[in-house]
Amino acid sequence: MRRLRRTGGLQRKFFVALLIVGIVPGMVALWATYRSSTATLKQAIGEGFQEIARSTSIRLATAVDNEIDRAIRLALVPLHVRQPVVLANHQAGTTADKTHHQPSPAHPKSNNPPAVDQDTTGYLDEWARESRHYVRVTIADRQGQVVASTDPRLPPQQAGEVWWREAIQAAPGASYVSNVMFDPQVNDMVFHVAVPILDDTRRSTIGVVGLVIRRNLLTQMILPIQIGNTGHAMLLDTQGTPLICPVLPPTAHLIPSTLMNRLTLDRPLWLVADDDAHGGRDAIVGAAPVQLTHALTPGSLDGNRWYAFIRQAPEETYAPIYSLLLTVGVIGFGLVIVLSAFGFLVGYRIVTPIVALQREAEGLRLTLALPEHGSANRPLTPLLSPGYQTGDEIEDLATSFAAMWGVLEENLRTIRSQQHELIRQEKLASVGQLLAALAHDLRNPLGVIRSSAQVVLEGPQEEPIRQEMARYIIDEVDKLSLRLHDFLRYARQKPPDLKAEPAEAVVRAALRQWEAQGGHERIRIEQQFGNALPSIQVDPEQVKEALMNLLINAREAMPEGGTLTLTTRAGPGNKVEIEVADTGSGIAPEHLSRIFEPFFTTKAYGTGLGLTNVKRLVEDNGGTLAVTSSQGMGTTFSLCFHPAS
Numbered sequence: 001m002r003r004l005r006r007t008g009g010l011q012r013k014f015f016v017a018l019l020i021v022g023i024v025p026g027m028v029a030l031w032a033t034y035r036s037s038t039a040t041l042k043q044a045i046g047e048g049f050q051e052i053a054r055s056t057s058i059r060l061a062t063a064v065d066n067e068i069d070r071a072i073r074l075a076l077v078p079l080h081v082r083q084p085v086v087l088a089n090h091q092a093g094t095t096a097d098k099t100h101h102q103p104s105p106a107h108p109k110s111n112n113p114p115a116v117d118q119d120t121t122g123y124l125d126e127w128a129r130e131s132r133h134y135v136r137v138t139i140a141d142r143q144g145q146v147v148a149s150t151d152p153r154l155p156p157q158q159a160g161e162v163w164w165r166e167a168i169q170a171a172p173g174a175s176y177v178s179n180v181m182f183d184p185q186v187n188d189m190v191f192h193v194a195v196p197i198l199d200d201t202r203r204s205t206i207g208v209v210g211l212v213i214r215r216n217l218l219t220q221m222i223l224p225i226q227i228g229n230t231g232h233a234m235l236l237d238t239q240g241t242p243l244i245c246p247v248l249p250p251t252a253h254l255i256p257s258t259l260m261n262r263l264t265l266d267r268p269l270w271l272v273a274d275d276d277a278h279g280g281r282d283a284i285v286g287a288a289p290v291q292l293t294h295a296l297t298p299g300s301l302d303g304n305r306w307y308a309f310i311r312q313a314p315e316e317t318y319a320p321i322y323s324l325l326l327t328v329g330v331i332g333f334g335l336v337i338v339l340s341a342f343g344f345l346v347g348y349r350i351v352t353p354i355v356a357l358q359r360e361a362e363g364l365r366l367t368l369a370l371p372e373h374g375s376a377n378r379p380l381t382p383l384l385s386p387g388y389q390t391g392d393e394i395e396d397l398a399t400s401f402a403a404m405w406g407v408l409e410e411n412l413r414t415i416r417s418q419q420h421e422l423i424r425q426e427k428l429a430s431v432g433q434l435l436a437a438l439a440h441d442l443r444n445p446l447g448v449i450r451s452s453a454q455v456v457l458e459g460p461q462e463e464p465i466r467q468e469m470a471r472y473i474i475d476e477v478d479k480l481s482l483r484l485h486d487f488l489r490y491a492r493q494k495p496p497d498l499k500a501e502p503a504e505a506v507v508r509a510a511l512r513q514w515e516a517q518g519g520h521e522r523i524r525i526e527q528q529f530g531n532a533l534p535s536i537q538v539d540p541e542q543v544k545e546a547l548m549n550l551l552i553n554a555r556e557a558m559p560e561g562g563t564l565t566l567t568t569r570a571g572p573g574n575k576v577e578i579e580v581a582d583t584g585s586g587i588a589p590e591h592l593s594r595i596f597e598p599f600f601t602t603k604a605y606g607t608g609l610g611l612t613n614v615k616r617l618v619e620d621n622g623g624t625l626a627v628t629s630s631q632g633m634g635t636t637f638s639l640c641f642h643p644a645s
Contacts, residue, residue: 027332034328038321042284045317046270049286049310052225054268056233057288057308059221067193067213068175068294074127074137075197075209124150135186135212139197140164142206153185158210166297167194167208174295179302180215180235180243189215189243219244231312235290238264238304242277253277255309263287263307276311284317286310353394357401364405445476452476496539496621500644503536503568503576504529510547511566514555522561523554530569534643536576538621543641546617549610550580550637556603557584557635571640581636587629595627 128134128150136151144159158164166176178192190212197207218235222244225233235244240255242248255263255277262271268288276283290306452469507529514520536543554564562583571577587595591602596615618625622642629635 030328030332034325037324041321041324042272045320046272046284046286049227049284049312050268050270050288051286052227052233053270053286053288053308053310056221056225056310057268057290057306060218060235060290060306060308061292063217063221064177064193064290065293067211067217068177068195068292070131071175071193071195071209071211075195075207077123124148131213131217133214133217135183135188135190135214138210138212140208140210142168142208144168147207162299163192163194163210164208166299167196167210168205170196170205170297171295174297175300176297177292177300179237179304180218183212186214191215191218215244219246222246225310227310227312228316229313230316231310234309234311236260236263236287236307236309237301238307240277243306247278259285263309264305265289266291273311278311278313280311280314283311283314350394353398357394357398360398360401360405364408445480448476449473494542496542498537498539498621500535500537501540501543503533503578503641506536506538506540506543507547507566507568507578509540510544510551513544514548514551517552519555520564523558524561524563526563526565528565528567528569530567533568533570533576536641537644538623538641542617542621543623543639546614546639547578547580549614553610554580554582554584554635557582557586562634571638574643575640576643578639578641579636580639581634583634586631586633586635587627588631592627592629 124137124139128137134150136149136154138149138151138154138158139147140158141147144157144161144164146154146156146158163176163178170176176192176194180189180191182188183190193211193213195209196205197209198204199206222233222235223246232246234242234246236242236255238260240257240260242253242255245253256275259273259275259277262273263269263285266289268286270284270286273283273285274281276285287310288308290308449472452472455469456466507527511525511527551564558564565579565581567577567579567581569577569579588602595611598609598612615625618639624640626638626640627635628638
C-alpha cells in the first residue's frame with residue numbers, strides 16, 4: 001500500500017534541529033543564570049535575616065544587662081543614702097516585723113531584726129519609678145525575710161521563691177534571670193532579675209535585690225522589627241516556646257524540634273526551614289542567641305537559652321525570586337520566538353527547492369507506473385528551472401536526478417519489452433514444477449494398478465488373490481484421488497463461505513470422516529471440548545478439510561498406536577482455539593520451519609502440499625495456525641478463529 005505523501009517534514013526537522021541547537025544551550029544558560037541568581041538572592045535574604053536576628057539579640061541582651069546593672073547598683077547603694085536599711089544576720093528563730101516600714105538600727109552587721117523606715121521605702125519607690133516596666137522591687141535578707149518592697153501586698157517571707165534562692169546561692173558575680181512567665185497579680189507576662197547583696201567585705205551574701213519586670217521591656221525590642229508585610233522578629237527559648245511573637249499568641253504555635261535543633265547554636269545563622277511554625281514551607285529564617293554579658297546562675301532562664309528568631313512568609317520572601325523567574329521566562333520565550341521565526345524562514349528557503357525536486361520524483365514514479373503505451377514516447381520533463389539554481393548541493397542533486405530520469409526511461413522501455421517473456425517463463429517453470437511433482441506421485445500408483453490388472457488378465461486366479469489385487473487397485477486409486485485433490489486445492493483456491501458454526505461441531509464432523517477411513521484401531525482418542533464457547537465465523541467444510549489433513553498426519557505419525565487429543569477452548573483475544581495433539585514421532589527441529597512450504601515432505605510418498613493447504617485454508621478463514629513439536633514426544637497444532645459476531 002502506497003504511503004501517504006508527507007508535506008513539510010524536512011522543514012519541520014530543520015526547524016526542530018535549529019531549536020535544539022540554538023535554544024537548548026540558551027535555555028540551559030538561562031536556567032543556570034536563574035539558579036545562580038536564586039542562590040544569590042537566597043544568600044542575600046538569609047544573611048539579611050541573620051544580621052537582623054543578631055542585632056535584635058544584642059538589643060535584648062543589652063536591655064536585660066541594663067536591668068542587672070541597675071539591680072547591682074541598687075545593691076551597692078551606700079547606707080547613708082538608704083538611711084538605716086539593715087540586712088543583718090538573723091538569729092535562729094527570730095522573725096522580722098511583718099510591716100515593711102519598721103525602723104531598725106543602722107549597721108548591716110547588727111544582729112537586730114531587719115526593718116525599713118519610710119525613707120528606705122520611699123527610696124525604692126522613687127528608684128522603681130525611673131522605669132515604667134517594673135512591677136515591684138524587693139529587698140530580702142539572707143533568711144528570705146522581706147526587708148523592703150514597693151509592693152505592700154508581697155508576703156513577708158520569700159525563702160521559697162526561686163529568684164531569692166538562686167540569688168542567695170549564686171557564685172560571686174553571678175545574677176539570676178528567670179524565663180518569661182505569667183503573673184496573675186498583674187495579669188501580665190513578666191520576668192525576674194535578682195542579684196545578691198554582699199557585706200562590706202564583699203565576701204558574704206547578706207541579702208537579695210529582686211526585680212519583677214514586665215515583658216514589655218523585651219517586647220519593645222521585638223515589635224519595631226518589620227520586614228515587608230509579613231516579616232517579624234520573635235523571642236524563643238531552647239524548647240521552641242515563643243516567649244514573644246507579635247503575630248500569634250505563645251500558645252498558638254510551637255517551633256518544631258527539628259528546626260530548633262538547627263537553630264540552637266552559639267552563633268548567628270540563617271537557613272531554609274521546612275516548617276517555620278507559621279504555616280510557611282521552605283521559609284528562609286534567621287536566628288541568633290541572646291548572650292548576656294553577666295554571668296547567670298544555673299537555674300536562670302529555666303535552664304534554657306533565649307534566641308532571637310526572624311521569619312517572613314515564603315510568598316513574600318520569594319517574591320523577588322519569582323519576579324526573576326518571570327523575567328528569565330519572558331526573555332527565554334522571546335528568544336524562542338525570534339529563533340523560531342528565523343528557523344522557519346531559513347528552513348523555507350532550503351526546503352522549497354527540495355519540495356520541488358520531490359514533486360519531480362513523484363512525477364517519475366507515476367511515469368514508471370503507467371502502462372507501456374502511456375510512457376513509450378513520454379518526453380523528459382526539464383528539471384533545471386531557476387528554482388533549482390541554488391549554487392549548492394541541491395542544484396547538483398537536481399542535475400543528477402535529471403540524468404537519472406533519462407537513464408530510467410531508456411531502461412524502462414527495455415524492461416517492459418522483456419516483461420512478457422519473463423512472465424511466460426515463470427508460468428512455464430511453475431507449471432513444470434507442478435507437473436513434475438504430479439508425475440512423480442502418479443507413477444507409482446499407476447504401476448501398481450497396471451501390475452495388478454496384468455495379474456488378473458493372465459488367467460483365472462484364486463479368489464483370495466483376486467480380492468488382494470482388487471484391494472491394491474482400490475488403495476492406489478484412493479491415493480491418486482488424494483494426490484489430485486491436493487494439487488487441485490493448491491492450484492485452485494475457492495473463497496470461503498463464512499457461517500457461524502460451533503467449533504465442537506466442526507471437530508466432530510472431521511473426526512467422523514477420519515474414523516470412517518479406518519486405520520485408527522491402535523489410537524486412543526481423547527476429546528476435551530470447552531463449555532459455553534462462542535460459535536466461530538468460518539467455512540465449515542474448509543475447516544473440516546484442514547482438520548482432516550491434520551488427523552491423517554497424526555495417524556501416520558503413530559503407526560504403532562498412541563493418543564490423539566482434540567481440544568476446544570477459549571483462546572487469547574476472545575478467540576476460539578482448536579487443538580490437535582498426538583504422541584507420535586514428532587518433527588525434527590531442522591524441518592519444523594519448512595513444513596508449510598509447497599512440495600516439502602520427508603515422507604517416501606506424498607506431494608508435500610498437505611500442510612501447505614491446511615495453512616492456506618486456516619488463514620483464508622481468518623484464523624491463525626501454530627505448531628509445536630518435540631521429536632519422539634509428539635506434535636501439537638493450534639488453530640485460532642474469530643468468534644461469530
